[in-house]
Amino acid sequence: xxxxxxxxxxxxxxxxxxxxxxxxxxxxxxxxxxxxxxxxxxxxxxxxxxxxxxxxxxxxxxxxxxxxxxxxxxxxxxxxxxxxxxxxxxxxxxxxxxxxxxxxxxxxxxxxxxxxxxxxxxxxxxxxxxxxxxxxxxxxxxxxxxxxxxxxxxxxxxxxxx
Amino acid sequence: xxxxxxxxxxxxxxxxxxxxxxxxxxxxxxxxxxxxxxxxxxxxxxxxxxxxxxxxxxxxxxxxxxxxxxxxxxxxxxxxxxxxxxxxxxxxxxxxxxxxxxxxxxxxxxxxxxxxxxxxxxxxxxxxxxxxxxxxxxxxxxxxxxxxxxxxxxxxxxxxxxxxxxxxxxxxxxxxxxxxxxxxxxxxxxxxxxxxxxxxxxxxxxxxxxxxxxxxxxxxxxxxxxxxxxxxxxxxxxxxxxxxxxxxxxxxxxxxxxxxxxxxxxxxxxxxxxxxxxxxxxxxxxxxxxxxxxxxxxxxxxxxxxxxxxxxxxxxxxxxxxxxxxxxxxxxxxxxxxxxxxxxxxxxxxxxxxxxxxxxxxxxxxxxxxxxxxxxxxxxxxxxxxxxxxxxxxxxxxxxxxxxxxxxxxxxxxxxxxxxxxxxxxxxxxxxxxxxxxxxxxxxxxxxxxxxxxxxxxxxxxxxxxxxxxxxxxxxxxxxxxxxxxxxxxxxxxxxxxxxxxxxxxxxxxxxxxxxxxxxxxxxxxxxxxxxxxxxxxxxxxxxxxxxxxxxxxxxxxxxxxxxxxxxxxxxxxxxxxxxxxxxxxxxxxxxxxxxxxxxxxxxxxxxxxxxxxxxxxxxxxxxxxxxxxxx
Numbered sequence: 194x195x196x197x198x199x200x201x202x203x204x205x206x207x208x209x210x211x212x213x214x215x216x217x218x219x220x221x222x223x224x225x226x227x228x229x230x231x232x233x234x235x236x237x238x239x240x241x242x243x244x245x246x247x248x249x250x251x252x253x254x255x256x257x258x259x260x261x262x263x264x265x266x267x268x269x270x271x272x273x274x275x276x277x278x279x280x281x282x283x284x285x286x287x288x289x290x291x292x293x294x295x296x297x298x299x300x301x302x303x304x305x306x307x308x309x310x311x312x313x314x315x316x317x318x319x320x321x322x323x324x325x326x327x328x329x330x331x332x333x334x335x336x337x338x339x340x341x342x343x344x345x346x347x348x349x350x351x352x353x354x355x
Numbered sequence: 356x357x358x359x360x361x362x363x364x365x366x367x368x369x370x371x372x373x374x375x376x377x378x379x380x381x382x383x384x385x386x387x388x389x390x391x392x393x394x395x396x397x398x399x400x401x402x403x404x405x406x407x408x409x410x411x412x413x414x415x416x417x418x419x420x421x422x423x424x425x426x427x428x429x430x431x432x433x434x435x436x437x438x439x440x441x442x443x444x445x446x447x448x449x450x451x452x453x454x455x456x457x458x459x460x461x462x463x464x465x466x467x468x469x470x471x472x473x474x475x476x477x478x479x480x481x482x483x484x485x486x487x488x489x490x491x492x493x494x495x496x497x498x499x500x501x502x503x504x505x506x507x508x509x510x511x512x513x514x515x516x517x518x519x520x521x522x523x524x525x526x527x528x529x530x531x532x533x534x535x536x537x538x539x540x541x542x543x544x545x546x547x548x549x550x551x552x553x554x555x556x557x558x559x560x561x562x563x564x565x566x567x568x569x570x571x572x573x574x575x576x577x578x579x580x581x582x583x584x585x586x587x588x589x590x591x592x593x594x595x596x597x598x599x600x601x602x603x604x605x606x607x608x609x610x611x612x613x614x615x616x617x618x619x620x621x622x623x624x625x626x627x628x629x630x631x632x633x634x635x636x637x638x639x640x641x642x643x644x645x646x647x648x649x650x651x652x653x654x655x656x657x658x659x660x661x662x663x664x665x666x667x668x669x670x671x672x673x674x675x676x677x678x679x680x681x682x683x684x685x686x687x688x689x690x691x692x693x694x695x696x697x698x699x700x701x702x703x704x705x706x707x708x709x710x711x712x713x714x715x716x717x718x719x720x721x722x723x724x725x726x727x728x729x730x731x732x733x734x735x736x737x738x739x740x741x742x743x744x745x746x747x748x749x750x751x752x753x754x755x756x757x758x759x760x761x762x763x764x765x766x767x768x769x770x771x772x773x774x775x776x777x778x779x780x781x782x783x784x785x786x787x788x789x790x791x792x793x794x795x796x797x798x799x800x801x802x803x804x805x806x807x808x809x810x811x812x813x814x815x816x817x818x819x820x821x822x823x824x825x826x827x828x829x830x831x832x833x834x835x836x837x838x839x840x841x842x843x844x845x846x847x848x849x850x851x852x853x854x855x856x857x858x859x860x861x862x863x864x865x866x867x868x869x870x871x872x873x874x875x876x877x878x879x880x881x882x883x884x885x886x887x888x889x890x891x892x893x894x895x896x897x898x899x900x901x902x903x904x905x906x907x908x909x910x911x912x913x914x915x916x917x918x919x920x921x922x923x924x925x926x927x928x929x930x931x932x933x934x935x936x937x938x939x940x941x942x943x944x945x946x947x948x949x950x951x952x953x954x955x956x957x958x959x960x961x962x963x964x965x966x967x968x969x970x971x972x973x974x975x976x977x978x979x980x981x982x983x984x985x986x987x
Contacts, residue, residue: 214673214674214694215672215673215674215675215694216674217674217675218654218657218671218674219654219655219674221657222616222655222657252676253674253675253676256659256676256677256678256836257656257657257658257659257677258657258658258659259616259656259657259658260657274578274830275578275579276578276579276737276738276776276779276810276812276823276826276827277578277579277737277738277743277812278578279578279823279826280738280739280812280814280818280823281738281739312617313576313578313617313660313830313834314576314577314578314579314580314581314617315394315617316394316575316580316581316584316617316618316735317394317395317398317430317581318579318580318581318735318737318738318743318810318812319395319430319431319433319737319743319744320395320398320399320430321737321743323398328617328619329619331394331397331398332398333395333398333399
């Protein structure tokens with residue numbers, strides 16, 4: 194269930210968007226920013242208020258990789274799988290990440306601290322292989338050996354590392 | 356410094372503003388450094404460098420102007436900076452180098468030798484940017500101000516002739532003359548296909564509708580490409596100016612920039628640029644008093660590669676699923692574009708070229724490039740190469756010049772150059788025999804690749820071409836929107852075949868099957884994604900067929916990249932009997948004898964665990980796996 198504050202936030206977003214054309218994607222983006230993912234209740238609210246059927250709203254949301262229907266971790270680690278990263282060993286970094294976090298690509302750790310994902314290219318091919326954390330911090334020229342350190346930093350900022 | 360804005364009422368105001376800015380610059384006695392704050396340099400610590408400079412200047416009470424520029428191109432050596440007026444280029448600058456640079460270079464104009472560029476550790480350093488081989492052969496038109504101005508300060512751009520093209524167009528030219536110039540310049544769309552931009556503009560104008568739109572495609576999803584990102588981050592005003600000129604030429608009122616969600620800095624810098632342009636009256640109602648009404652809005656993409664296709668992009672702008680649709684109607688026709696407005700859609704780099712063409716004139720522009728491909732092209736040079744980064748070169752330069760002169764040759768000089776991949780998942784691999792071929796739209800297409808948006812990934816002998824083809828197909832397979840079956844099913848089937856070949860289960864006839872299926876996907880798909888998705892496979896089969904056959908017949912990967920191929924053997928003469936391989940093997944295939952280890956082929960799954968753990972490289976992968984595979 195959505196919390197009261199979240200309902201209010203979604204309501205405000207929908208009020209902003211009232212009467213505009215083609216705002217569905219923008220609304221979904223903003224709601225996801227607030228809530229962290231798109232729960233079913235939120236989707237129903239959005240579809241209802243924008244005058245769309247629930248299937249239309251889900252149709253759009255499920256088309257794009259950016260939208261998620263399950264809760265995600267506080268930190269989202271995206272390992273780049275672009276061409277340059279691929280030829281310089283991005284796969285090895287991803288494998289090591291999966292191994293060390295104990296989750297597969299696309300999954301979240303049980304304590305909801307870290308979600309591991311891949312991305313097509315972050316456009317920093319000069320520093321390949323790279324990964325980003327929450328789309329902000331970028332780590333470049335990686336080797337599998339650096340993975341431990343990165344996990345430690347990622348977890349420590351969240352305050353759950355041991 | 357707090358920026359203040361006063362609306363510019365006409366073109367004279369703009370000229371006056373530039374004159375004033377230039378005069379202030381001339382009179383100013385402040386020292387200046389231009390620090391690259393592109394994404395790559397920020398990742399390597401340029402923000403700390405900037406902060407340290409601020410601290411140094413404050414401590415020594417020296418007036419220092421720090422220009423936080425966009426990407427200067429040489430990402431490999433980041434963070435980079437230029438110190439003015441001596442124009443000294445520093446690379447790999449860390450915060451701890453800043454005091455040294457400050458006291459020798461900024462204050463006394465002497466080069467701080469430690470951070471200068473050297474081609475090899477023993478070589479004499481190069482002081483200035485244009486002496487460095489990486490920059491020597493470049494020609495910057497679309498990136499004219501990129502890496503030189505502060506993208507978050509419109510005055511910086513205006514001082515360097517920003518919006519001069521717009522002023523010239525508004526005062527001296529009629530809309531049709533603008534289209535004529537763009538047509539005559541031979542500017543071709545930089546997004547990939549190379550459609551003449553002027554023709555597109557003319558189509559849109561002739562649609563006859565009163566309300567039109569201009570859309571800028573910044574959905575740069577190609578893995579291995581980042582030129583649009585650099586332009587949007589480093590010089591957003593050139594994109595805005597190109598769009599406004601376009602709007603004037605075709606009579607459009609609405610502008611949209613569709614930016615990829617993965618580029619947060621581009622979204623931010625574009626937003627700032629639009630706000631500042633609006634405050635100066637360069638966007639909005641009655642631009643520079645000319646009566647032109649045009650405004651631009653940013654729309655963030657939501658992560659779908661197919662949205663780089665123009666009709667899919669428009670669908671996504673409208674808030675729908677980003678699926679392409681059959682053409683006609685084209686976007687440029689009535690009822691074809693965004694919300695049924697005739698729409699002119701161009702790539703970021705195409706728009707960034709427009710102001711240069713207008714300001715420098717036709718004579719200047721048409722002299723650059725080849726007969727059918729005019730001007731310059733920005734490439735993202737990456738892969739197994741010494742100098743990676745963003746380069747802009749005249750069309751028609753040979754691939755050899757790009758890779759060996761600008762790129763500095765192979766990353767590991769002992770490895771042989773194998774191929775260069777251009778055009779991302781829609782392009783192909785070009786082998787060494789075509790290195791002396793000029794790089795332009797038509798010659799690249801003639802060897803089965805495309806210019807694409809300009810990604811260039813260099814591969815060496817450690818890269819398996821079958822694996823590279825598989826990599827691209829795994830990308831297009833998951834990015835196919837699913838609308839038309841040839842693309843949705845075809846790419847999946849092709850991927851499965853490649854998976855089969857690279858895991859040692861390839862059969863006679865698989866390569867032919869791949870080729871046939873590839874041709875069907877090309878012929879049957881609706882949009883550019885499907886039409887070009889088989890290119891990486893078809894081009895690698897064409898030029899590296901023997902490698903495919905090796906995978907299928909001999910179960911061997913010469914680059915030793917594919918798992919599950921080849922025969923693993925321990926060379927006793929190199930083995931130090933450390934036993935790590937035995938520990939690493941999960942299948943008990945490594946057997947210990949009294950004086951040596953050996954690998955039992957019947958148990959070996961070729962997982963490469965022993966191979967990667969061996970400290971003396973005593974384990975080799977040899978041909979001969981075929982017999983064992985047959986026995987199993």
